Structures are given as structure tokens and as C-alpha cells.
Amino acid sequence: MTASPPTPGLPAPRSPAVRITGFLVLGLLGGAAGMGIATLSKEMNSGWEDTVALGAGAAPLALAAIIALGLITKRGADVMRGCGGLQVLVMLLAGAMMLLPMVGARIAAPGVVMAALAVLLVVQAGANLLLWRRADEMLRRIMAETATLAFWTLQSALFLYAAAERLGLIDGLSAWGMMGILMGVYFVASAIAAARRGIH
Amino acid sequence: MNNRLKVLRAERNWSQADLAEQLGVSRQTVNALETGRYDPSLPLAFKIARVFDQPIESIFSE
Numbered sequence: 290m291t292a293s294p295p296t297p298g299l300p301a302p303r304s305p306a307v308r309i310t311g312f313l314v315l316g317l318l319g320g321a322a323g324m325g326i327a328t329l330s331k332e333m334n335s336g337w338e339d340t341v342a343l344g345a346g347a348a349p350l351a352l353a354a355i356i357a358l359g360l361i362t363k364r365g366a367d368v369m370r371g372c373g374g375l376q377v378l379v380m381l382l383a384g385a386m387m388l389l390p391m392v393g394a395r396i397a398a399p400g401v402v403m404a405a406l407a408v409l410l411v412v413q414a415g416a417n418l419l420l421w422r423r424a425d426e427m428l429r430r431i432m433a434e435t436a437t438l439a440f441w442t443l444q445s446a447l448f449l450y451a452a453a454e455r456l457g458l459i460d461g462l463s464a465w466g467m468m469g470i471l472m473g474v475y476f477v478a479s480a481i482a483a484a485r486r487g488i489h
Numbered sequence: 490m491n492n493r494l495k496v497l498r499a500e501r502n503w504s505q506a507d508l509a510e511q512l513g514v515s516r517q518t519v520n521a522l523e524t525g526r527y528d529p530s531l532p533l534a535f536k537i538a539r540v541f542d543q544p545i546e547s548i549f550s551e
Contacts, residue, residue, distance in 0.1 A: 369515045425514040427527050486521045 322347050339391055341469030346387030348476055353380035369428065375420040382413040387472060390465070431482045438478040443471060492549045495523045497541050511540050 326347055330340040353376075360373040368376070386409050393402035421429060453459045483489070498508050505519045512519070512533065521527035522537075529537065538545045 367516050372515075425518050426530050426533060427514065427518040427521055430527070485526065486517070487524055487526045488517055488521075 318351070322351060333391065335391070336466075338463055338466035338469055341473065342387055342391060342465065345469045345472035345476070346384045346391075348384070348472075349380040349387075350384035353377045353384065356380065369423060369425050371423045372420060372428065375416055375423065379413060379416050379420060382409055382416065383472075385409060386413065387469075427486060431479075431486060431488070434482040434485075435475070435479040438482060439471075439475045442474050442478065446470075446474075490528045490549055490551060491525065492522065494519070494537070494548065497543070497548065498523075501541075508540070512536055 326340070326343045330343055333339055356373060357377050359367070360377070386406060389402060389406055389409070393405065396402075397405075421432065424432070450459070450462065454461060494508075498505070505516045505523070509516045509519045513536075514533070518527065522529060534545055534549060538548060541548060
């Protein structure tokens, strides 16, 4: 069996061995991250809200590492100039902001942690705005579609949840729990929006 | 919407990165355009026509 010749102008396709190795490495990293989250969650002895938030905090940190790796290797040329670094920064800040309310309380007073969170939020908002301005039209479309899909999914879920709560069918949910769910839905929405444009 | 971007680019022996730079978009965007995963805005379609020096209707079709 012979491999098909590379298409002109396209990067040479990765060999099966490289792909399998990549999947194995990603699988190992995912497994290690999952085990880390489970261990930390057990140590914290907290509820499902913190477990979800830990996952929602770890996911953008992992994504930041993957994007940074892509920037270092040849695939850095895939994204618009000036956007890659901002994407890494936005992801790092998103992860830090999800983890800080749980971890920060062990290090500093709640007021100090809250002030730090407010500063990080302002910086992240600025980085997001800059990313939007530097992005090309397809990246902007992906961002807009992500926001639309996440909003539609979450508002539908919130309506059903609120109605069930009003009817006394289910218990109340904390804002922290909702935040973790929101971040999870947002990541899935962004993955779907990017995959539709061929970005994996 | 269909387009002849890949053929036109190959005729000029340009890489996706070369075309992306001329259009002011990312290589991912050029790839998405060529594979039909993304339809360009009207300004970008005009820009593509200018870069290839051809009318829009000879590059894009329904």
C-alpha cells in the first residue's frame, strides 16, 4: 500500500505512528489530569460543584499548554500573528480564575482573593477584546458561534431547571455550581464551533 | 458554495500560508475556505478576486 502524495501547499500529513503517539500522549495527559482532579477533589472533601469547577479550571490550563506547544512547533503559523499568545493568556487566566476561589482561600484572606479575581477578570476582558480585534473573520465567526450555541443551550437548561425548582421538583443550585456547568458547556460549544471549520 | 481556490493557488504554486498572508487571514481560514467549511464575507471574496486577478463569479459558484 502506498501513501497518497502530499497536496501542494498543504503541510505533509502526519504518519500513523506520529498520530498514534500523539493520541497516546494526549490520553496519558488527560488521564493524569483526571486523576489529579479526582485526588484534589477528594483531598478538599468538597461537593460536586468544586469537582466540576476543578475540571473547568484544569481544561483551559491544558488547552493553554496545547496552544503554546503549537506555537512553538511549526503549526504556530496556523493562527493569525499576535493571536496565539493572546489565546494562551486568555486560557491561562480562565483556568486561574476558576481555581482561585477554591485554592486561594487557603493562602490569603477572602477579600484579598476577591480583589485578585477582579483584577484578573479585567485583564482577561482586555485580552479577549484584543483577541477579537486581531482575529480574522473566521476566528471571529467561531467566537460568535460559540457564544450563540452556549447561550442557547444554557438558557434552555436554565429555563427547565428554574421551572422544576419553582414546581418544587428539585433542590436549589449554588451560583458556583452553575458557573462550573456554564464553563463546561462553553468549552463543548467552542469545540463544536471550531470543529465545524476544520480546526481540531 | 463551491470555489476554485485550491486550483488557482496550485496554478501559482503558492502555499496556503502564502495565500493567507496576501489575504491577511490565517492559514486555518484558507484551509477552511478551500475545503468548503467556511464561506467568505463579501469583502474577503473581493480581496480573493483581486489577489487572483479574476472576477468573483469565476472563483465562486453556487
